[in-house]
Amino acid sequence: MGTHFITDDCVACGACEPVCPVSAISADDPVYLLDQETCTDCGACDDVCPVDAIKWEKTEG
Ligand code: SF4
Ligand code: SF4
Numbered sequence: 001m002g003t004h005f006i007t008d009d010c011v012a013c014g015a016c017e018p019v020c021p022v023s024a025i026s027a028d029d030p031v032y033l034l035d036q037e038t039c040t041d042c043g044a045c046d047d048v049c050p051v052d053a054i055k056w057e058k059t060e061g
Contacts, residue, residue, distance in 0.1 A: 002041050002058045006034045009053035016045035016054060 006016075010031035017025045017032065024038035025045060034045070034054070046054045 002056050003036055004034055004039050004041055004043075004046070004054060004056050005036065006032050007053050007055055009051050010049075011051055011053070013050060015048045015050065019044045019048050 006025075008031060012027070012030070012032060014027065014032075017027065020039075021042060021044065022038050022040055024035045024040075026033050026035070031053070041056070043056070046056060
């Protein structure tokens, strides 16, 4: 299990939003928002972010 999240490094380029298979990412101000309830931790958004603003944190259990 893990948790994906978007950090303040996000430059709101929008690249991550269309690649998410479950539409967990949406535009927000000042940085994009990743809905952790919807996210399946597939990692697709992580691969396309040009500034490496999408991080993944491993959780126990
Ligand atoms: S890890 Fe996958 S499911 Fe989660 S926000 Fe990124 S693209 Fe969507
Ligand atoms: S791809 Fe990265 S910089 Fe672009 S909107 Fe998504 S999190 Fe922000």
